[in-house]
Amino acid sequence: DGDPDTWWQALAKEASFEVILPAEKTVNRFMIKEAIARRGERVEAHFLEARVAGSWVRVAEGKTIGHKRILRFEPVSADAFRVTITQSRLAPCIAHVSAHFYDEPPKPVEISRGSDGRVTMGAGVTFAWRGQTRPDQSQDIFYTLDGTDPATDSNRYEGPFSLPLGGHLKARVIAEGKKGAISEIRLGILRDGWIARDSRGRQQEPLGVLDGNPRSGWLMDVSDADTASLTIDMLRDYVIGGFLYLPHPPGAFIERFDVLVSRDGRQWEHIHSGRFGNIKNDPGWRTVLFDRQVSARYIRLTHLRAPGGMTRVGAAEIEILAANGN
Known part of the structure; x- marks a missing residue:
């Protein structure tokens, strides 16, 4: 009735009531308010059903209601709603209910x-x-x-x-x-059967950067005297234009790096040097785009350096970006 000083009070702690609409409506929001000014907050758990084509369908559920609870759900065409209170400290007192339709924009x-x-x-x-x-x-x-x-x-x-x-x-x-x-x-390019090796000759652990699992990966302890590197064999030539990098989950980061490429694994060409800024505080995916496209079977990240004060470099995933011409 729009009057906050009137309310419906149940006879027990568990109860339900129905709201009959004058005609079938499309609804995706349902508002409930308790009479907290006069009776306090009592409801601890509840759910909402809609009467769709003559059958009751549960569309939403919640815990406390208090001053206002807006239940959100996918749009339904209904002619009635039923609120069921399954848990309450005292007999529940509901001061307001209303049904709404929110024309929300398409989801991402x-x-x-x-x-x-x-x-x-x-x-x-x-x-x-x-x-x-x-x-x-x-x-x-x-x-x-x-x-x-x-x-x-x-x-x-x-x-x-x-x-x-x-x-x-x-x-x-x-x-x-x-x-x-x-x-x-x-x-990136599908990494089917690719091989990885680090500068210490290890092959098993470096494969973690190619397995599609961001919770696994490769890491290496480094010092200023080390020339830490990671080489990926793509098994055939591709025209490439960059790579994607995700840091190792426990917190091993690459901050500075050089990129070398090769078609035969013997002769190498330097094509890029880079730095991942603020990588410790923003350890998400990073994208590196080369200044030019190159044809290569092997790609090597070398002269790897960790952020200041850290002694390990690592990666969870590395993907190679194809360029036009493949």
């Missing part, structure tokens, strides 16, 4: 690539409590592979697709003329 696109090089995309999921842990693939997703912003005349995502050479992928949902946020990712 989630992008993943499997070990077979196939790329999968879906709109992000907001309401994971209902077990919706998989991205929504029912919305129209458009994408590009050249770094340009996607539009309705770009590639439309129809299902998983192969991208063995990786690419600069941008994707967004476009629904009913509304454009979602752009999701952007650089994907």
Whole structure:
């Protein structure tokens, strides 16, 4: 009734009540307020059901209500709602309920690539409590592979697709003329069977930078006298234009590095020197783009240096970026 000084009070600590709408409505928000000014905060657990095509469907759940609780859920077309209070300190007192529809913008696109090089995309999921842990693939997703912003005349995502050479992928949902946020990712060349070796001759541990698992990786203790390096054998020539670097999870970082490439593993060419600024405080993926494209089978990161005061270098993942011409 819009009056905060009136309320519904249950007869017991566990109770439910129904709200009947005058007609079927599309709803994705439901607001509940307790009569805290007169009766205090009592509810400790509750859930909400919607009557959809004559059947009750649970759409949301929560703990305390207090001054205001807004339950958010995927849109449903319903003609009634039922609030069930499953736990309360005293008989619950509800002063206000209301149903709403929020026309939210399209969700960002989630992008993943499997070990077979196939790329999968879906709109992000907001309401994971209902077990919706998989991205929504029912919305129209458009994408590009050249770094340009996607539009309705770009590639439309129809299902998983192969991208063995990786690419600069941008994707967004476009629904009913509304454009979602752009999701952007650089994907390296598929690292099938690649080999890695460090400057101490180790091969097993360096393979951790090629296994797709960010919780594993390679690390090495270094001193000023060391020339720490990591060499990756891609098994055949590729035209490459850069690489991606993710630090080792326990906290081993590369701050300074040189990049050498080779086609035969004997003659090496220096093509880049670089530094990852603030890598200790921002240990996420870093992208390195070379000044020019080169054809190579081997790539070596050498003269590796850790940030000041640290004695280990390391990496969780390294991906090599293909360039045009493959």
